[in-house]
Amino acid sequence: MPRLFVKRLAILASVLLCAHVGIAQSSLVPTPPMGWNSWNHFFQHVTDADVRAAADAMVANGMRDAGYVYVNIDDGWQGTRRPDGTIQSNDRFPDMKTLADYVHTRGLKLGIYSSPGLKTCAKFEGSYGHEMQDAKTYAAWGIDYLKYDLCSFGDKLTVAGNGDQAAPAAFAAQQEAYRKMHDALVAAGRPIVFSLCQYGMSNVWEWGPEVGGNLWRTTGDISDKYDRMALIGFSQAGLSRYAGPGHWNDPDMLEVGNGGMTLDEYRTHMSLWAILAAPLLAGNDLRHMKPEHLAILENKDAIAIDQDSLGKQGDRVSALGPYELWTKPMSHGRTAIALFNRGELAHTMRVNLRELGISPGAHIRNVWANADLPFSDIINPIIPKHGVVLLLVTR
Structure with missing residues:
Protein backbone atom coordinates (compact mmCIF):
# COMPACT_ATOMS: atom_id res chain seq x y z
CA MET A 1 0.00 0.00 0.00
CA GLN A 307 -32.30 18.20 36.19
CA ASP A 308 -35.47 18.27 34.13
CA SER A 309 -34.91 16.76 30.69
CA LEU A 310 -36.50 19.69 28.84
CA GLY A 311 -33.35 21.64 29.69
CA LYS A 312 -35.05 25.01 30.14
CA GLN A 313 -33.66 27.61 32.52
CA GLY A 314 -36.32 29.44 34.51
CA ASP A 315 -36.72 33.19 34.74
CA ARG A 316 -38.27 35.96 36.78
CA VAL A 317 -41.95 36.66 36.15
CA SER A 318 -42.37 39.60 38.52
CA ALA A 319 -40.70 41.52 41.30
CA LEU A 320 -42.49 43.86 43.69
CA GLY A 321 -39.97 45.34 46.07
CA PRO A 322 -38.12 42.44 47.69
CA TYR A 323 -40.75 39.85 46.68
CA GLU A 324 -40.05 37.90 43.50
CA LEU A 325 -41.92 35.28 41.49
CA TRP A 326 -39.95 32.95 39.21
CA THR A 327 -41.13 30.05 37.05
CA LYS A 328 -39.45 27.29 35.09
CA PRO A 329 -41.10 25.27 32.27
CA MET A 330 -40.54 21.55 32.57
CA SER A 331 -41.14 18.39 30.60
CA HIS A 332 -44.53 16.68 30.48
CA GLY A 333 -46.34 19.96 31.02
CA ARG A 334 -44.97 20.51 34.49
CA THR A 335 -44.00 23.88 35.94
CA ALA A 336 -41.79 24.91 38.84
CA ILE A 337 -42.84 28.05 40.71
CA ALA A 338 -40.66 29.81 43.26
CA LEU A 339 -41.81 32.63 45.54
CA PHE A 340 -38.86 34.47 47.09
CA ASN A 341 -38.89 36.87 50.02
CA ARG A 342 -35.69 38.93 49.88
CA GLY A 343 -36.97 41.19 52.65
CA GLU A 344 -36.01 41.36 56.31
CA LEU A 345 -39.41 40.26 57.70
CA ALA A 346 -41.79 37.38 57.02
CA HIS A 347 -44.31 38.29 54.32
CA THR A 348 -47.50 36.88 52.79
CA MET A 349 -47.31 36.69 49.00
CA ARG A 350 -50.50 36.51 46.97
CA VAL A 351 -50.26 34.57 43.69
CA ASN A 352 -52.97 33.85 41.12
CA LEU A 353 -52.17 30.40 39.70
CA ARG A 354 -54.61 30.79 36.81
CA GLU A 355 -52.62 33.79 35.61
CA LEU A 356 -49.59 31.48 35.46
CA GLY A 357 -51.50 29.03 33.28
CA ILE A 358 -52.23 26.57 36.10
CA SER A 359 -55.71 25.05 35.75
CA PRO A 360 -57.95 23.30 38.30
CA GLY A 361 -57.02 19.68 38.76
CA ALA A 362 -53.30 20.34 38.73
CA HIS A 363 -51.23 18.55 41.33
CA ILE A 364 -49.26 21.00 43.48
CA ARG A 365 -46.28 19.90 45.55
CA ASN A 366 -44.76 22.19 48.19
CA VAL A 367 -41.15 21.04 47.91
CA TRP A 368 -39.67 22.17 51.22
CA ALA A 369 -42.80 21.41 53.25
CA ASN A 370 -42.82 17.94 51.65
CA ALA A 371 -46.59 18.23 51.27
CA ASP A 372 -49.25 18.30 48.56
CA LEU A 373 -51.51 21.35 48.34
CA PRO A 374 -55.17 21.44 47.29
CA PHE A 375 -55.72 23.50 44.16
CA SER A 376 -56.88 27.06 44.63
CA ASP A 377 -56.91 29.93 42.15
CA ILE A 378 -55.22 32.13 44.72
CA ILE A 379 -52.49 31.03 47.12
CA ASN A 380 -51.26 33.16 50.00
CA PRO A 381 -48.20 31.50 51.54
CA ILE A 382 -46.34 33.14 54.39
CA ILE A 383 -42.67 33.26 53.43
CA PRO A 384 -40.00 33.78 56.09
CA LYS A 385 -37.27 36.38 55.89
CA HIS A 386 -34.83 35.43 53.10
CA GLY A 387 -36.99 32.37 52.52
CA VAL A 388 -38.77 30.65 49.66
CA VAL A 389 -41.81 28.60 48.79
CA LEU A 390 -40.94 26.21 45.96
CA LEU A 391 -43.82 24.51 44.14
CA LEU A 392 -43.71 21.68 41.62
CA VAL A 393 -46.93 21.69 39.58
CA THR A 394 -48.05 18.76 37.46
CA ARG A 395 -50.97 19.39 35.12
Whole structure:
Protein backbone atom coordinates (compact mmCIF):
# COMPACT_ATOMS: atom_id res chain seq x y z
CA MET A 1 0.00 0.00 0.00
CA PRO A 2 1.52 3.38 -1.00
CA ARG A 3 2.94 5.32 1.94
CA LEU A 4 1.01 8.49 0.96
CA PHE A 5 -2.28 6.58 0.98
CA VAL A 6 -1.54 5.15 4.44
CA LYS A 7 -0.71 8.61 5.69
CA ARG A 8 -3.99 9.99 4.34
CA LEU A 9 -5.92 7.16 5.97
CA ALA A 10 -4.27 7.95 9.29
CA ILE A 11 -5.18 11.63 8.93
CA LEU A 12 -8.78 10.75 8.06
CA ALA A 13 -9.02 8.40 11.04
CA SER A 14 -7.68 11.12 13.29
CA VAL A 15 -10.21 13.65 11.96
CA LEU A 16 -13.08 11.19 12.42
CA LEU A 17 -11.93 10.41 15.97
CA CYS A 18 -11.74 14.10 16.85
CA ALA A 19 -15.19 14.69 15.35
CA HIS A 20 -16.60 11.78 17.35
CA VAL A 21 -15.03 13.01 20.59
CA GLY A 22 -16.20 16.56 19.85
CA ILE A 23 -19.79 15.35 19.46
CA ALA A 24 -19.42 13.26 22.60
CA GLN A 25 -18.18 16.30 24.51
CA SER A 26 -21.12 18.41 23.39
CA SER A 27 -23.53 15.77 24.72
CA LEU A 28 -21.71 15.14 28.01
CA VAL A 29 -24.05 17.24 30.12
CA PRO A 30 -27.61 16.98 28.74
CA THR A 31 -28.65 18.22 32.19
CA PRO A 32 -26.61 20.53 34.46
CA PRO A 33 -23.61 18.73 36.00
CA MET A 34 -23.90 17.71 39.64
CA GLY A 35 -21.08 16.93 42.04
CA TRP A 36 -18.66 18.49 44.48
CA ASN A 37 -15.83 21.00 44.20
CA SER A 38 -13.02 21.50 46.71
CA TRP A 39 -12.60 25.29 46.56
CA ASN A 40 -15.36 26.72 48.76
CA HIS A 41 -14.17 24.80 51.82
CA PHE A 42 -10.55 23.74 51.24
CA PHE A 43 -9.40 26.53 48.90
CA GLN A 44 -5.85 25.87 47.58
CA HIS A 45 -4.99 23.57 50.51
CA VAL A 46 -6.92 20.53 49.24
CA THR A 47 -5.18 17.14 49.37
CA ASP A 48 -5.50 13.70 47.84
CA ALA A 49 -6.94 12.49 51.16
CA ASP A 50 -9.59 15.24 51.11
CA VAL A 51 -10.70 14.23 47.62
CA ARG A 52 -10.86 10.53 48.49
CA ALA A 53 -12.84 11.35 51.63
CA ALA A 54 -15.29 13.43 49.60
CA ALA A 55 -15.78 10.56 47.16
CA ASP A 56 -16.34 8.11 50.00
CA ALA A 57 -18.82 10.47 51.67
CA MET A 58 -20.79 10.94 48.44
CA VAL A 59 -21.29 7.19 48.22
CA ALA A 60 -22.08 6.70 51.92
CA ASN A 61 -24.50 9.61 52.36
CA GLY A 62 -26.50 9.00 49.17
CA MET A 63 -25.32 12.00 47.17
CA ARG A 64 -23.96 9.85 44.36
CA ASP A 65 -27.28 8.05 44.01
CA ALA A 66 -29.07 11.42 44.07
CA GLY A 67 -27.07 12.46 40.99
CA TYR A 68 -23.92 14.10 42.36
CA VAL A 69 -21.22 12.35 40.32
CA TYR A 70 -18.35 14.79 39.71
CA VAL A 71 -15.57 15.06 42.30
CA ASN A 72 -13.71 18.18 41.23
CA ILE A 73 -10.26 19.26 42.41
CA ASP A 74 -9.97 23.03 42.17
CA ASP A 75 -6.82 25.16 42.34
CA GLY A 76 -3.79 23.92 44.27
CA TRP A 77 -2.97 20.46 42.90
CA GLN A 78 -0.24 21.54 40.44
CA GLY A 79 3.46 20.97 40.87
CA THR A 80 6.28 21.87 38.52
CA ARG A 81 6.79 20.81 34.93
CA ARG A 82 9.29 18.21 33.83
CA PRO A 83 12.04 19.27 31.42
CA ASP A 84 9.84 18.15 28.52
CA GLY A 85 7.03 20.41 29.76
CA THR A 86 4.74 17.72 31.18
CA ILE A 87 2.76 18.96 34.18
CA GLN A 88 3.21 17.13 37.47
CA SER A 89 1.00 17.16 40.54
CA ASN A 90 2.51 18.41 43.80
CA ASP A 91 3.34 16.45 46.95
CA ARG A 92 -0.24 16.64 48.20
CA PHE A 93 -1.32 14.61 45.15
CA PRO A 94 1.27 11.83 44.75
CA ASP A 95 -0.46 9.99 41.88
CA MET A 96 -3.31 11.49 39.89
CA LYS A 97 -3.96 8.36 37.84
CA THR A 98 -4.35 6.30 40.99
CA LEU A 99 -6.67 8.94 42.45
CA ALA A 100 -8.80 8.93 39.30
CA ASP A 101 -9.02 5.14 39.44
CA TYR A 102 -10.11 5.36 43.10
CA VAL A 103 -12.87 7.83 42.24
CA HIS A 104 -14.01 5.85 39.19
CA THR A 105 -14.33 2.59 41.12
CA ARG A 106 -16.89 4.36 43.32
CA GLY A 107 -19.08 5.18 40.34
CA LEU A 108 -17.93 8.81 40.30
CA LYS A 109 -15.95 11.06 37.95
CA LEU A 110 -12.88 13.19 38.61
CA GLY A 111 -12.49 16.84 37.70
CA ILE A 112 -9.43 19.07 37.64
CA TYR A 113 -8.56 22.76 37.30
CA SER A 114 -6.23 24.93 35.25
CA SER A 115 -5.89 28.35 33.63
CA PRO A 116 -5.09 29.63 30.13
CA GLY A 117 -2.60 31.96 31.82
CA LEU A 118 0.90 31.31 33.06
CA LYS A 119 -0.36 30.99 36.62
CA THR A 120 -3.61 30.01 38.28
CA CYS A 121 -5.47 32.22 40.75
CA ALA A 122 -3.51 30.67 43.63
CA LYS A 123 -0.23 31.15 41.71
CA PHE A 124 0.24 27.53 40.68
CA GLU A 125 1.27 26.40 37.20
CA GLY A 126 -1.17 27.36 34.41
CA SER A 127 -1.54 25.85 30.94
CA TYR A 128 -0.32 28.77 28.81
CA GLY A 129 1.78 27.34 25.98
CA HIS A 130 1.14 23.75 27.13
CA GLU A 131 -2.53 23.30 26.21
CA MET A 132 -2.12 20.20 24.04
CA GLN A 133 0.38 18.68 26.44
CA ASP A 134 -1.86 19.23 29.46
CA ALA A 135 -4.97 17.92 27.70
CA LYS A 136 -3.14 14.68 26.83
CA THR A 137 -1.96 14.39 30.44
CA TYR A 138 -5.49 14.86 31.79
CA ALA A 139 -6.78 12.22 29.37
CA ALA A 140 -4.03 9.79 30.39
CA TRP A 141 -4.86 10.33 34.07
CA GLY A 142 -8.56 9.65 33.44
CA ILE A 143 -9.89 13.14 34.07
CA ASP A 144 -13.57 13.76 33.26
CA TYR A 145 -14.05 17.51 33.85
CA LEU A 146 -11.87 20.59 33.43
CA LYS A 147 -12.55 23.97 35.05
CA TYR A 148 -10.52 26.50 33.06
CA ASP A 149 -10.10 29.74 35.03
CA LEU A 150 -9.08 32.95 33.23
CA CYS A 151 -7.02 34.31 36.16
CA SER A 152 -3.55 35.46 35.08
CA PHE A 153 -4.56 35.40 31.43
CA GLY A 154 -6.80 38.29 32.39
CA ASP A 155 -3.68 40.38 32.91
CA LYS A 156 -3.35 40.39 29.13
CA LEU A 157 -6.83 41.77 28.59
CA THR A 158 -7.26 45.51 28.18
CA VAL A 159 -10.62 46.55 29.55
CA ALA A 160 -12.42 49.33 27.80
CA GLY A 161 -15.32 51.64 28.60
CA ASN A 162 -17.06 51.09 31.90
CA GLY A 163 -14.84 48.21 32.91
CA ASP A 164 -17.15 45.29 32.10
CA GLN A 165 -16.38 44.79 28.40
CA ALA A 166 -13.02 43.67 27.02
CA ALA A 167 -11.51 45.63 24.14
CA PRO A 168 -11.94 43.87 20.77
CA ALA A 169 -8.41 42.47 20.52
CA ALA A 170 -8.45 41.24 24.11
CA PHE A 171 -11.93 39.78 23.63
CA ALA A 172 -10.71 37.82 20.62
CA ALA A 173 -7.66 36.62 22.58
CA GLN A 174 -9.91 35.42 25.38
CA GLN A 175 -12.11 33.45 23.01
CA GLU A 176 -9.09 31.96 21.29
CA ALA A 177 -7.59 30.85 24.63
CA TYR A 178 -10.70 28.82 25.45
CA ARG A 179 -11.08 27.48 21.93
CA LYS A 180 -7.46 26.34 22.00
CA MET A 181 -7.96 24.23 25.11
CA HIS A 182 -11.24 22.83 23.82
CA ASP A 183 -9.53 21.71 20.61
CA ALA A 184 -6.75 20.16 22.69
CA LEU A 185 -9.27 18.24 24.80
CA VAL A 186 -10.94 16.90 21.66
CA ALA A 187 -7.61 15.91 20.14
CA ALA A 188 -6.64 14.12 23.38
CA GLY A 189 -9.38 11.61 22.64
CA ARG A 190 -11.21 11.53 25.98
CA PRO A 191 -14.60 13.23 26.51
CA ILE A 192 -13.98 15.87 29.20
CA VAL A 193 -16.58 18.38 30.38
CA PHE A 194 -15.25 21.87 29.63
CA SER A 195 -16.17 24.49 32.24
CA LEU A 196 -15.31 28.07 31.33
CA CYS A 197 -14.53 30.27 34.33
CA GLN A 198 -14.06 33.90 33.36
CA TYR A 199 -16.65 35.53 35.59
CA GLY A 200 -19.20 36.52 32.96
CA MET A 201 -16.94 38.98 31.16
CA SER A 202 -17.73 39.89 27.55
CA ASN A 203 -21.18 38.30 27.70
CA VAL A 204 -19.71 34.80 27.70
CA TRP A 205 -23.20 33.26 27.44
CA GLU A 206 -23.34 34.57 23.85
CA TRP A 207 -20.17 32.80 22.68
CA GLY A 208 -19.47 30.04 25.21
CA PRO A 209 -20.83 27.26 22.95
CA GLU A 210 -18.76 28.50 20.00
CA VAL A 211 -15.49 27.84 21.86
CA GLY A 212 -16.63 24.42 23.10
CA GLY A 213 -17.91 25.34 26.56
CA ASN A 214 -20.32 22.98 28.29
CA LEU A 215 -20.90 25.56 31.00
CA TRP A 216 -19.62 29.06 31.70
CA ARG A 217 -19.49 31.24 34.77
CA THR A 218 -21.85 34.18 34.53
CA THR A 219 -20.75 35.92 37.73
CA GLY A 220 -17.90 36.69 40.10
CA ASP A 221 -17.15 34.33 42.98
CA ILE A 222 -19.85 33.33 45.43
CA SER A 223 -19.35 33.37 49.20
CA ASP A 224 -21.20 31.81 52.12
CA LYS A 225 -23.24 34.94 52.82
CA TYR A 226 -26.88 35.52 51.94
CA ASP A 227 -26.31 38.95 50.39
CA ARG A 228 -23.61 37.66 48.04
CA MET A 229 -25.54 34.51 47.09
CA ALA A 230 -28.70 36.54 46.43
CA LEU A 231 -26.85 39.16 44.39
CA ILE A 232 -25.39 36.45 42.18
CA GLY A 233 -28.48 34.26 41.89
CA PHE A 234 -31.11 36.91 41.23
CA SER A 235 -28.84 38.67 38.73
CA GLN A 236 -29.39 35.72 36.37
CA ALA A 237 -32.77 37.07 35.29
CA GLY A 238 -32.85 37.42 31.52
CA LEU A 239 -30.21 34.81 30.70
CA SER A 240 -32.54 31.84 30.26
CA ARG A 241 -32.41 31.85 26.46
CA TYR A 242 -28.68 31.12 26.50
CA ALA A 243 -28.93 27.83 28.41
CA GLY A 244 -29.95 24.41 27.18
CA PRO A 245 -28.94 20.74 27.01
CA GLY A 246 -25.15 20.51 26.83
CA HIS A 247 -24.57 24.23 27.50
CA TRP A 248 -25.36 25.84 30.87
CA ASN A 249 -25.14 29.19 32.59
CA ASP A 250 -23.10 28.77 35.79
CA PRO A 251 -23.69 31.17 38.72
CA ASP A 252 -20.94 29.41 40.70
CA MET A 253 -20.89 26.60 43.25
CA LEU A 254 -23.22 25.83 46.14
CA GLU A 255 -22.42 27.02 49.65
CA VAL A 256 -25.01 24.80 51.37
CA GLY A 257 -23.53 23.39 54.58
CA ASN A 258 -20.60 25.77 55.02
CA GLY A 259 -22.37 27.43 57.94
CA GLY A 260 -22.70 31.05 56.89
CA MET A 261 -26.44 31.05 56.14
CA THR A 262 -29.64 29.98 57.86
CA LEU A 263 -31.65 26.97 56.72
CA ASP A 264 -34.18 29.27 55.04
CA GLU A 265 -31.35 31.00 53.19
CA TYR A 266 -29.84 27.70 52.09
CA ARG A 267 -33.26 26.56 50.84
CA THR A 268 -33.46 29.81 48.87
CA HIS A 269 -29.97 29.07 47.48
CA MET A 270 -30.91 25.55 46.38
CA SER A 271 -34.31 26.63 45.03
CA LEU A 272 -32.88 29.47 42.96
CA TRP A 273 -30.13 27.29 41.50
CA ALA A 274 -32.76 24.64 40.64
CA ILE A 275 -35.01 27.18 38.91
CA LEU A 276 -31.93 28.45 37.03
CA ALA A 277 -31.02 24.95 35.80
CA ALA A 278 -27.62 25.73 37.29
CA PRO A 279 -24.85 23.21 37.91
CA LEU A 280 -25.23 21.75 41.39
CA LEU A 281 -21.68 21.50 42.73
CA ALA A 282 -21.60 21.21 46.51
CA GLY A 283 -18.74 23.12 48.10
CA ASN A 284 -18.79 22.03 51.72
CA ASP A 285 -16.91 19.45 53.79
CA LEU A 286 -18.95 16.34 53.06
CA ARG A 287 -17.34 14.44 55.94
CA HIS A 288 -18.90 16.70 58.56
CA MET A 289 -22.31 17.71 57.27
CA LYS A 290 -25.44 18.32 59.34
CA PRO A 291 -28.44 16.15 58.39
CA GLU A 292 -30.54 19.23 57.61
CA HIS A 293 -27.95 20.44 55.11
CA LEU A 294 -27.74 17.03 53.47
CA ALA A 295 -31.54 17.02 53.23
CA ILE A 296 -31.41 20.26 51.24
CA LEU A 297 -28.78 18.93 48.84
CA GLU A 298 -30.61 15.64 48.37
CA ASN A 299 -34.18 16.94 48.09
CA LYS A 300 -35.60 14.87 45.24
CA ASP A 301 -38.06 17.47 44.00
CA ALA A 302 -35.50 20.29 43.94
CA ILE A 303 -33.08 18.05 42.05
CA ALA A 304 -35.85 17.02 39.63
CA ILE A 305 -36.53 20.69 38.87
CA ASP A 306 -32.85 21.37 38.21
CA GLN A 307 -32.30 18.20 36.19
CA ASP A 308 -35.47 18.27 34.13
CA SER A 309 -34.91 16.76 30.69
CA LEU A 310 -36.50 19.69 28.84
CA GLY A 311 -33.35 21.64 29.69
CA LYS A 312 -35.05 25.01 30.14
CA GLN A 313 -33.66 27.61 32.52
CA GLY A 314 -36.32 29.44 34.51
CA ASP A 315 -36.72 33.19 34.74
CA ARG A 316 -38.27 35.96 36.78
CA VAL A 317 -41.95 36.66 36.15
CA SER A 318 -42.37 39.60 38.52
CA ALA A 319 -40.70 41.52 41.30
CA LEU A 320 -42.49 43.86 43.69
CA GLY A 321 -39.97 45.34 46.07
CA PRO A 322 -38.12 42.44 47.69
CA TYR A 323 -40.75 39.85 46.68
CA GLU A 324 -40.05 37.90 43.50
CA LEU A 325 -41.92 35.28 41.49
CA TRP A 326 -39.95 32.95 39.21
CA THR A 327 -41.13 30.05 37.05
CA LYS A 328 -39.45 27.29 35.09
CA PRO A 329 -41.10 25.27 32.27
CA MET A 330 -40.54 21.55 32.57
CA SER A 331 -41.14 18.39 30.60
CA HIS A 332 -44.53 16.68 30.48
CA GLY A 333 -46.34 19.96 31.02
CA ARG A 334 -44.97 20.51 34.49
CA THR A 335 -44.00 23.88 35.94
CA ALA A 336 -41.79 24.91 38.84
CA ILE A 337 -42.84 28.05 40.71
CA ALA A 338 -40.66 29.81 43.26
CA LEU A 339 -41.81 32.63 45.54
CA PHE A 340 -38.86 34.47 47.09
CA ASN A 341 -38.89 36.87 50.02
CA ARG A 342 -35.69 38.93 49.88
CA GLY A 343 -36.97 41.19 52.65
CA GLU A 344 -36.01 41.36 56.31
CA LEU A 345 -39.41 40.26 57.70
CA ALA A 346 -41.79 37.38 57.02
CA HIS A 347 -44.31 38.29 54.32
CA THR A 348 -47.50 36.88 52.79
CA MET A 349 -47.31 36.69 49.00
CA ARG A 350 -50.50 36.51 46.97
CA VAL A 351 -50.26 34.57 43.69
CA ASN A 352 -52.97 33.85 41.12
CA LEU A 353 -52.17 30.40 39.70
CA ARG A 354 -54.61 30.79 36.81
CA GLU A 355 -52.62 33.79 35.61
CA LEU A 356 -49.59 31.48 35.46
CA GLY A 357 -51.50 29.03 33.28
CA ILE A 358 -52.23 26.57 36.10
CA SER A 359 -55.71 25.05 35.75
CA PRO A 360 -57.95 23.30 38.30
CA GLY A 361 -57.02 19.68 38.76
CA ALA A 362 -53.30 20.34 38.73
CA HIS A 363 -51.23 18.55 41.33
CA ILE A 364 -49.26 21.00 43.48
CA ARG A 365 -46.28 19.90 45.55
CA ASN A 366 -44.76 22.19 48.19
CA VAL A 367 -41.15 21.04 47.91
CA TRP A 368 -39.67 22.17 51.22
CA ALA A 369 -42.80 21.41 53.25
CA ASN A 370 -42.82 17.94 51.65
CA ALA A 371 -46.59 18.23 51.27
CA ASP A 372 -49.25 18.30 48.56
CA LEU A 373 -51.51 21.35 48.34
CA PRO A 374 -55.17 21.44 47.29
CA PHE A 375 -55.72 23.50 44.16
CA SER A 376 -56.88 27.06 44.63
CA ASP A 377 -56.91 29.93 42.15
CA ILE A 378 -55.22 32.13 44.72
CA ILE A 379 -52.49 31.03 47.12
CA ASN A 380 -51.26 33.16 50.00
CA PRO A 381 -48.20 31.50 51.54
CA ILE A 382 -46.34 33.14 54.39
CA ILE A 383 -42.67 33.26 53.43
CA PRO A 384 -40.00 33.78 56.09
CA LYS A 385 -37.27 36.38 55.89
CA HIS A 386 -34.83 35.43 53.10
CA GLY A 387 -36.99 32.37 52.52
CA VAL A 388 -38.77 30.65 49.66
CA VAL A 389 -41.81 28.60 48.79
CA LEU A 390 -40.94 26.21 45.96
CA LEU A 391 -43.82 24.51 44.14
CA LEU A 392 -43.71 21.68 41.62
CA VAL A 393 -46.93 21.69 39.58
CA THR A 394 -48.05 18.76 37.46
CA ARG A 395 -50.97 19.39 35.12
